[in-house]
Amino acid sequence: MNSKDQQLTPVSMEMHYKVTGFLNMEYRLLDEERFSEWLTLMADDIHYWMPGIENRRRENLLSEGFYDPNHMAFFDDNITDLSRRVARFAQPSAWAENPATRNVHTLSNVEVFEGESESELLVYSVFQSVRSRGQDEEYVIFGRRRDLLVKSGDSFKIRKRLILMPNATLSCKNINTFL
Amino acid sequence: MEKVYLCKATDLEANQVKKIENNTFGDIAVYNLGGQFYATADLCTHATASLAEGDIEDDMIVCPVHWGMFHIPSGEAQGFPCETDLQTYPVEVVGDEVFAVIEVDENIIAKA
Amino acid sequence: MSNLIKTIDTTDCLEGIESVCDIEGGRISGEIFYDQKIYEQELEKVFARCWLFVGHESQIKKTGDYITTTMGEDEVIVIRQKSGGVKVLLNACPHRGNKVCFSESGSTRGFICNYHGWSFNVEGNLIGQHESGIYEDSNFDKSKWGLKEVAKVDSYKGLIFATFDPDSPTLEEYLGPMTWYLDSLFDNQEGGTEFVGGCIRSTYECNWKIAAENFVGDILHAGWTHDSAARAMLGGSVAKVSDFDESYSVNWNGHGYEFALDTVGNVAVLGDSQLNKYLHTIKPSVAERLGEFRSNMIGSVSSCTIFPNFSFLAGQNTVRIWQPRGPNKIELFTWVVVNKSAPQDIKDRWRKGAMMTFSPTGVFEMDDGENWEYCTKTAKGKVTAKQDLFIGLGMDTYLEDTDLPANVYKGQLNEANSRAFYQRWQDLLQAKSWAEVPNRNKGKAEVEK
Numbered sequence: 001m002n003s004k005d006q007q008l009t010p011v012s013m014e015m016h017y018k019v020t021g022f023l024n025m026e027y028r029l030l031d032e033e034r035f036s037e038w039l040t041l042m043a044d045d046i047h048y049w050m051p052g053i054e055n056r057r058r059e060n061l062l063s064e065g066f067y068d069p070n071h072m073a074f075f076d077d078n079i080t081d082l083s084r085r086v087a088r089f090a091q092p093s094a095w096a097e098n099p100a101t102r103n104v105h106t107l108s109n110v111e112v113f114e115g116e117s118e119s120e121l122l123v124y125s126v127f128q129s130v131r132s133r134g135q136d137e138e139y140v141i142f143g144r145r146r147d148l149l150v151k152s153g154d155s156f157k158i159r160k161r162l163i164l165m166p167n168a169t170l171s172c173k174n175i176n177t178f179l
Numbered sequence: 180m181e182k183v184y185l186c187k188a189t190d191l192e193a194n195q196v197k198k199i200e201n202n203t204f205g206d207i208a209v210y211n212l213g214g215q216f217y218a219t220a221d222l223c224t225h226a227t228a229s230l231a232e233g234d235i236e237d238d239m240i241v242c243p244v245h246w247g248m249f250h251i252p253s254g255e256a257q258g259f260p261c262e263t264d265l266q267t268y269p270v271e272v273v274g275d276e277v278f279a280v281i282e283v284d285e286n287i288i289a290k291a
Numbered sequence: 292m293s294n295l296i297k298t299i300d301t302t303d304c305l306e307g308i309e310s311v312c313d314i315e316g317g318r319i320s321g322e323i324f325y326d327q328k329i330y331e332q333e334l335e336k337v338f339a340r341c342w343l344f345v346g347h348e349s350q351i352k353k354t355g356d357y358i359t360t361t362m363g364e365d366e367v368i369v370i371r372q373k374s375g376g377v378k379v380l381l382n383a384c385p386h387r388g389n390k391v392c393f394s395e396s397g398s399t400r401g402f403i404c405n406y407h408g409w410s411f412n413v414e415g416n417l418i419g420q421h422e423s424g425i426y427e428d429s430n431f432d433k434s435k436w437g438l439k440e441v442a443k444v445d446s447y448k449g450l451i452f453a454t455f456d457p458d459s460p461t462l463e464e465y466l467g468p469m470t471w472y473l474d475s476l477f478d479n480q481e482g483g484t485e486f487v488g489g490c491i492r493s494t495y496e497c498n499w500k501i502a503a504e505n506f507v508g509d510i511l512h513a514g515w516t517h518d519s520a521a522r523a524m525l526g527g528s529v530a531k532v533s534d535f536d537e538s539y540s541v542n543w544n545g546h547g548y549e550f551a552l553d554t555v556g557n558v559a560v561l562g563d564s565q566l567n568k569y570l571h572t573i574k575p576s577v578a579e580r581l582g583e584f585r586s587n588m589i590g591s592v593s594s595c596t597i598f599p600n601f602s603f604l605a606g607q608n609t610v611r612i613w614q615p616r617g618p619n620k621i622e623l624f625t626w627v628v629v630n631k632s633a634p635q636d637i638k639d640r641w642r643k644g645a646m647m648t649f650s651p652t653g654v655f656e657m658d659d660g661e662n663w664e665y666c667t668k669t670a671k672g673k674v675t676a677k678q679d680l681f682i683g684l685g686m687d688t689y690l691e692d693t694d695l696p697a698n699v700y701k702g703q704l705n706e707a708n709s710r711a712f713y714q715r716w717q718d719l720l721q722a723k724s725w726a727e728v729p730n731r732n733k734g735k736a737e738v739e740k
Binding site for chain 1: 393394395396397398399487488489490491492493494495496515516518519520522523524562622625626627639642643646647650651652654656657658660661662664
Binding site for chain 3: 225227228234241244245246260
């Protein structure tokens with residue numbers, strides 16, 4: 001993710017307000033385990049991508065620096081993949097979800113810019129995901145995000161999401177949430 | 180002015196470097212950059228290292244020890260940790276023989 | 292040769308290992324998953340002795356290409372040499388011990404220590420230092436102070452292994468007839484395999500043996516643990532393993548492979564029909580290359596661990612090391628393996644499918660983690676740790692009368708491989724040297740080449 005060479009035109013204050021409202025609503029759905037509703041916020045052609053981060057020297061960088069589209073990824077999903085993940089959460093036999101994982105997602109540093117076409121918006125942000133499981137487990141993941149939203153009636157759909165955490169080693173066993 | 184014989188032109192392939200031992204002026208590195216010959220001191224100006232053991236990248240020689248770089252035609256130090264420029268010598272090619280032309284000056288005689 | 296790692300003196304064996312690991316009685320104790328003293332012994336008598344997987348040939352193609360990994364908790368650099376060979380070097384400067392390579396992979400002329408500028412070439416030889424004159428004044432002998440090199444490095448069908456122990460058996464002896472089974476994944480097509488780019492690393496609060504044993508021979512858990520993932524990916528439950536007409540658990544020297552002969556049971560859970568189709572397409576050529584039997588294993592319901600901590604699943608094509616990080620912690624390195632000759636589209640589908648199922652975000656792996664962590668954590672209780680854990684399924688299933696290589700047991704719903712794994716672990720912990728490690732193999736050692 002590098003915005004250096006991009007022509008970034010901020011949207012109006014009103015549009016900014018609408019977009020942050022939409023993204024906050026998205027995170028509320030996740031925290032309330034309303035995964036099916038969350039899924040409806042995705043465009044049919046969604047690319048939901050969280051590449052693996054590789055700890056490499058500056059002279060040996062990958063095509064995108066610390067990550068590469070052809071390398072392993074935590075998420076490299078289309079709508080079918082996301083639906084399958086949601087389907088697992090819905091199973092009574094998702095043992096590791098009962099007792100439920102308690103989630104708090106927050107979003108900050110939101111910047112909203114005009115997209116390449118009139119219907120698209122480019123959003124840069126910073127996320128924080130706190131999960132607690134069982135009696136005393138706590139997992140925190142921070143990262144940066146770049147979303148491509150497309151206007152849809154009064155609201156938006158998410159067409160592309162790039163999620164980058166700074167960690168080359170995930171400090172916990174899994175990511176049983178969306179970011 | 181002294182002409183020091185280095186090697187036969189045909190003995191040094193394109194984009195190769197070779198060390199020529201010289202007890203008077205210090206070892207000399209002779210380079211063939213695409214048919215053009217150059218000569219510099221062989222000893223890196225940073226630490227003890229024979230530049231002839233390094234790699235040529237375009238018109239730079241990369242020191243094998245700490246990977247500092249020198250511009251071969253000018254001897255200019257161009258990459259950390261090298262800060263002192265490298266002595267260069269004009270080259271004369273006579274027939275198949277390559278010579279370095281060395282100005283005899285006490286100040287530029289490197290340690291043998 | 293002066294750069295070879297100095298071997299460490301073997302300390303005395305712990306007393307009472309039989310009481311926490313009674314294989315004939317079909318029981319172990321949770322203590323082996325939590326005890327610090329046992330862990331210290333494992334680092335020395337298992338990880339500093341055994342052949343450990345350190346990488347795949349395809350990850351280091353050219354001179355100077357390297358990856359960093361660990362052997363036990365020892366940090367090493369695996370680097371391609373000018374000669375075409377591979378060296379495994381300790382990632383520690385012989386001056387003050389600082390790490391010399393801080394990146395996980397790349398391509399380099401060598402390594403320069405950040406502390407005092409000691410510089411090593413790709414062979415690990417010390418070639419200079421910052422302020423080199425000071426060393427020359429002290430008559431310092433550079434040739435003696437290179438990066439230390441492990442005792443032995445060897446590879447099998449692209450898989451690179453290394454050992455710290457000069458007295459270890461050869462890799463060929465170590466793997467024994469398990470190679471016959473390894474070929475069903477790693478040599479089923481001309482050109483062999485390669486790893487997809489990248490390496491996903493994650494952290495479990497579990498003992499390394501729990502994870503390794505899960506892959507050595509525990510398909511039993513799949514039908515229950517992974518029900519939710521199977522329903523998500525396939526729209527139904529996982530294959531009922533007890534319904535298979537024919538399946539096996541085979542082991543040798545603590546390595547184990549459990550498998551059915553259903554060709555595509557494992558690959559099917561990736562939920563991508565193109566991958567099933569690919570395996571069906573190559574199956575006749577696999578049969579020609581490896582025989583009918585092994586052509587049925589290429590993506591069948593199966594799992595494998597090469598002792599101690601290298602595991603994979605054919606079909607899902609996930610390959611992993613469970614790196615020990617204390618008695619109750621591991622770092623998991625995962626890769627995706629594909630046939631070199633497969634079309635790019637098929638390789639991409641495997642990369643995505645393996646991650647969708649077996650990775651920290653994988654719908655299957657998601658339900659493993661918690662089980663493994665709590666198998667470990669309950670042993671924190673001193674009383675709980677001393678209780679018996681049952682490991683006695685399939686006690687009388689050894690097949691005397693079979694042409695298959697290695698120690699062969701009937702059925703994959705069987706704890707025979709798990710017992711063999713813990714038996715080997717116990718044998719190593721009780722042996723002061725390789726010569727003292729008993730040979731418990733009773734099956735066929737020879738395999739046709």
